[in-house]
Amino acid sequence: MKRNIGTLFSGLHVLPSVILAVAIVITACTEEKTDVIHREVDGNSVPTMTTYNVVTLISDSGVTRYRITAPLWLVFDEAEEPQWRFPEGMFLEKFDDKFSAEATIVCDSATYFKNKGLWRLDGDVNVLNTLNEKFLSQQIFWDQRSRKVYSDSFIHIEKSDRIIEGYGFNSNERMTTYSINKPSGIFPVSDFKGRRDSTAGADSVRPVSETPAPVAAGKATEAKSVPVNSARPLRKAGAKPLRPQSPKLEKNVMLDQATLRTDTFVKKK
Template structure:
């Protein structure tokens, strides 16, 4: 399966310094993003992301930067990617376009050919079960429908809070695992403090509707 991006420009601005003018003033400076010269910069964008012709996600971002195929990613790798320096918000949507899950991050990268996202800083997820996940670093593999992180993870559930390091989950956040649990803290009133931490914490979606 391959996700397809449908882009809606609510208020777009393509201004890399070429041909932009204000009266007699000719703009000649080229804006750098991520330390590189971008192929395109667009502002105030709403994207609909589909899988097999079905709209799965709505993404909203104030700044969308695209880099071409010849962009030097590191010392040995070149390739096209997308950069979202001013944050991005995803909404998983149902057939009537109601949001069932939200994902927010301060910064994001997307490698469209690999269907891979990297979300950075203040990553916050609210699942369809109402559980909340918070971390500062999260990878999202749309091809495999999984998310993972090696960073600290904070999870708020109906009856407790789980914290730890190292996290893997399905991308609907219904089945997840923390590799190293630091603590489980009850939320119920007058509950006794948890005295021990397990090495693995798993969340399973209930079969009850």
């Protein structure tokens, strides 16, 4: 009898080890394997955010300064040089302290370099200031830190009484005080009336590859010039307007000292 009891307890000592071994085998069989794939993403070509039909409010020191309307907004925060891109055009309004528009900008494409606070506007760039003066060029830079606007490209300026053309200009960001680096001509507005080509867009400009007329020191040279509106338009015929009409998605974004914060999304019918 004692022998049988000893044998029984001896078997009980082995039982926990057997149960543990069986549990390990069952767990190993039922545990799912997860394969982790590490994929490198090029921050220069893959955007961290994509937004369609956006209306964006941008503030500086808590005051709303700009409103951007664009069909497509790409944010590249992981790029070597962080930037925003508006490849399908942009309409920008700049406001004063009373939320009145100081200037408006329309362009075929735009890039904003965040670390530099620099805008590069490309294509048919059309700027309108508070004096109702129009500036047309193929490329314009806007440095928000220095509050300067400049370009090395051909510039066409339409004032109330005359047209000014040249190559390269510098201006304040309100586009009210400016100078042309190489003026090529000053023309009365009457010279341009009745000479508009119906096939040319209102904001088309001549190619920047044209050679400017010689300029006398301190005085612009009166030179013959093809009206800016007679040039071949850069936009394709039938292209959609740069200012989106009744955007489907409205996104309000407040930017304060390079800090981006999304406030609201409003779905419009």
